[in-house]
Amino acid sequence: MRGVVMHAPGDFRVEEREDPKILKPTDAVIRVAAACVCGSDLWPYRGAEPINAPSPIGHEYVGVVEEVGSAVTTVKPGQFVVGGFSTSDNTCENCRAGYQTSCVQREWMNEMGAQAERLRVPLADGTLVATPGAPDADLIPSLLTASDVLGTGWFAAIAAQAGPGKTVAVVGDGAVGLLGVLAARQLGAERVIAMSRHSSRQKLALEFGATDIVTERADEGVAKIKELTGGFGAHSVIEAVGTQESMLQAIRSTRPGGHVGYVGVSHDVTLDGQELFFSHAHLHGGPAPVRQYLPQLIDLIWTRQIDPGKVFDLTLPLDRAADAYRAMDERRAIKVLLKP
Amino acid sequence: MRGVVMHAPGDFRVEEREDPKILKPTDAVIRVAAACVCGSDLWPYRGAEPINAPSPIGHEYVGVVEEVGSAVTTVKPGQFVVGGFSTSDNTCENCRAGYQTSCVQREWMNEMGAQAERLRVPLADGTLVATPGAPDADLIPSLLTASDVLGTGWFAAIAAQAGPGKTVAVVGDGAVGLLGVLAARQLGAERVIAMSRHSSRQKLALEFGATDIVTERADEGVAKIKELTGGFGAHSVIEAVGTQESMLQAIRSTRPGGHVGYVGVSHDVTLDGQELFFSHAHLHGGPAPVRQYLPQLIDLIWTRQIDPGKVFDLTLPLDRAADAYRAMDERRAIKVLLKP
Missing domain, CATH: 3.40.50.720 (NAD(P)-binding Rossmann-like Domain)
Known part of the structure; x- marks a missing residue:
């Protein structure tokens, strides 16, 4: 599959990456419907965070579940889902206190690389939330914001x-x-x-x-x-x-x-x-526990009470991710949506 | 009157100071029944804060009102009072939000020098709270703690x-x-x-x-x-x-x-x-808005539900203030009460 790989500051490329697979019974694999570039992705792009080896990137995503591990019970193949930018089991003491980004099993989704065609999501039950049905196309940008910036x-x-x-x-x-x-x-x-x-x-x-x-x-x-x-x-x-x-x-x-x-x-x-x-x-x-707010925010978007997707003032195909980073870096765009 | 004056780190003396007077209609002058040495008084004592000129010190006090300015309405001569370690009008927006130590008219009581026989208290209505009557002698240390440490x-x-x-x-x-x-x-x-x-x-x-x-x-x-x-x-x-x-x-x-x-x-x-x-x-x-809690804390002490005065493990006459500072500095005493 195609996905963004960081090589060095200013050198972020779309390349062929290995297809994600279910590695643990709690994993899901989704086909990414939309991803985007985050202001925090600009820190390594600008050299303010080290890039020690070619690495995937991207932590904001919505998509359709393709496959789930044997232990996953709350989402199933075919469902449209929104997920948090970190994984969370949603059952540990920190999660129950509303701090899913301090989950004892937390992993950062950046490491999975959401700027790609497909994505492995660990702890799928505690990380993903399904929408009430297949969304209208114009709702997808707003749903994507719920994954992080909203x-x-x-x-x-x-x-x-x-x-x-x-x-x-x-x-x-x-x-x-x-x-x-x-x-x-x-x-x-x-x-x-x-x-x-x-x-x-x-x-x-x-x-x-x-x-x-x-x-x-x-x-x-x-x-x-x-x-x-x-x-x-x-x-x-x-x-x-x-x-x-x-x-x-x-x-x-x-x-x-x-x-x-x-x-x-x-x-x-x-x-x-x-x-x-x-x-x-x-x-x-600190890192926002977006997972806590996903059900409420999805509802506000689904019922068209808010339209946070307006923050995307540029949409590009995934293959033009390098242009997306440049536009964000030069502040020509507020936020760029990437379509795999 | 007698009062403590800071001359240099380690050199805090009890000297003759000018008797305090009513300077503004909102002032009160009290006869100090008890004062004490605060952990924060040790910063200048240890040289961690500059002493630019001989200065009075002390911000924890209880005592009996001797005289009030013409605008003072809530306390009167003869009443036993406890006051906060900063002055507050108790009417500005910060005071009403419960942050009397950020009062727009705030002055630090240290500048008035509570380690003394008598004390001028600016903004008496918003700074002092009268006790229900003359306290039993054994309640005085506890009432004194309400002024700051409690x-x-x-x-x-x-x-x-x-x-x-x-x-x-x-x-x-x-x-x-x-x-x-x-x-x-x-x-x-x-x-x-x-x-x-x-x-x-x-x-x-x-x-x-x-x-x-x-x-x-x-x-x-x-x-x-x-x-x-x-x-x-x-x-x-x-x-x-x-x-x-x-x-x-x-x-x-x-x-x-x-x-x-x-x-x-x-x-x-x-x-x-x-x-x-x-x-x-x-x-x-930050600096605790003790004035906010005074009515509640006085009540808990008056009804003998709490006994915070136990923190005083040494009581000395005011004239021995230098010994009090030494005992606190060397951690031989938790807190020293000074009797004018």
């Missing part, structure tokens, strides 16, 4: 305790930040301030329910958030980038007692204990 | 979401850590693990309701907490020291989705973003 924005909004009466600020205008806007509004936030200086992303933020746009960054961005909130800062701040600047911007934009939900994968971030101490902010985040 | 342990336990069904670990066996044990049990925690290697402190932890004692520190301490919790870590961890080692010990002892309540004043602490990200811990802390 679920991640959702977790960030929950970690930031977005809700009725709250003012939410969102740092980061990538797909996760934009879907954090959507999540905050779905959760009932009164006011959602998107921080973005790109007109196409501002437009999408407004479509997703942003009430304000702030174009300033860093200290000026913090000052603007304070100005918009009576000098106090936002109740809830979503951090969806993962850099030192974005984390500080998020913490400093939060009022005492407010909540930062951070989901940008941290790279070279160090936080000063004393600043954190006197900020009185709550901090929570 | 309220700080209480906030830490709440920030760590200690409660029914929870296993709570406490890093730090100073007065705040020990009262964190008491608070966790009062809040209904099922199991409270005190981390201490000093027998007198272990004994007090057990009296305050600890169910387990762990003597190991750092990585070995973390391993022990994991071992006691099925490999997952504690649900709630109280950090009551403020060093790099204690913060890491706290974060690493917490299970995914668990809560760290940190109240040790951070000194030279830097947190790695990526470790925090993958820990899935919640982090909350």
Whole structure:
């Protein structure tokens, strides 16, 4: 089968890869209907994470089950499924607490390589959720977002305790930040301030329910958030980038007692204990347990209450994955859908 | 009047200081019935915080109101009062959110110098709480703890979401850590693990309701907490020291989705973003808004449901404050009460 293989920073190729097989009784193999490129895939693409040997990549996927292992009971061949970006047994103590991305049996789907024609999904019962039937074609992009970026924005909004009466600020205008806007509004936030200086992303933020746009960054961005909130800062701040600047911007934009939900994968971030101490902010985040939210998010999409698939502003055949990475890297595209 | 003045690290003297006066209509002046030395007072004593000029010190106090400004309405001369270690108007948006130590009018009581015979308390209405009457002498030490260490342990336990069904670990066996044990049990925690290697402190932890004692520190301490919790870590961890080692010990002892309540004043602490990200811990802390808890804590003490005053294992006259600092610095005493 065809699939993306990382060779070196900037050198991601579509090649012939071995067909996935059932290796354990809890595995499933799916035919990928759609995959995509994640902002976090750009870290190795840009050389910020090492590539030690040619490796598959991709962790966002929807598709049709082709085969299941003998122990799999909740999904069956022919069903359309959405899965989390990490595997989870959904039965261990961490999973039951709602932290499926800290499952004691966790594996990262990147290692299986979802940017491909077919995909092995370990712990299929605890990782995959079937849709109510075969989806209309126009629902597939939205279902694909549930696999990561929508679920991640959702977790960030929950970690930031977005809700009725709250003012939410969102740092980061990538797909996760934009879907954090959507999540905050779905959760009932009164006011959602998107921080973005790109007109196409501002437009999408407004479509997703942003009430304000702030174009300033860093200290000026913090000052603007304070100005918009009576000098106090936002109740809830979503951090969806993962850099030192974005984390500080998020913490400093939060009022005492407010909540930062951070989901940008941290790279070279160090936080000063004393600043954190006197900020009185709550901090929570990490790899989003999207599996927890899949049933709810699939329902919202299926019943057409939300349209998160709008974050895909470019669709390419899988064979043009290299172009997809380039478009994301150069920020010409918000998010690229790959069709195997 | 007599009061403690910091001159240099290790050189804290009791001297004649100017008598406090009402400076603003919102001030009160109290006659201090008891004050004490805080773990955080040891930072300048040990040279970890600069002393730029001879300065008063002390922020924990109980006493009798002598005089109030014309705008003060809730306390009056003759009443016995307990106050927070920072001033608060108790009416601004931060105060109403329960963060009185981030009051927009906040001043630190250390600057007024509570280790003295008399004390000016700004924003008296929002800072002081009167007891139901003149307290029995044996209640005074416990009431004094409400001014800081009890309220700080209480906030830490709440920030760590200690409660029914929870296993709570406490890093730090100073007065705040020990009262964190008491608070966790009062809040209904099922199991409270005190981390201490000093027998007198272990004994007090057990009296305050600890169910387990762990003597190991750092990585070995973390391993022990994991071992006691099925490999997952504690649900709630109280950090009551403020060093790099204690913060890491706290974060690493917490299970995914668990809560760290940190109240040790951070000194030279830097947190790695990526470790925090993958820990899935919640982090909350800072200067405890003890004013929020004063009415409840005074009631628990007044009705003799708790006896936090046990943390005072040494009582000295104010004139011997230098001895009090030495005993705390050398860890010969858990906490020293000073009688003006």
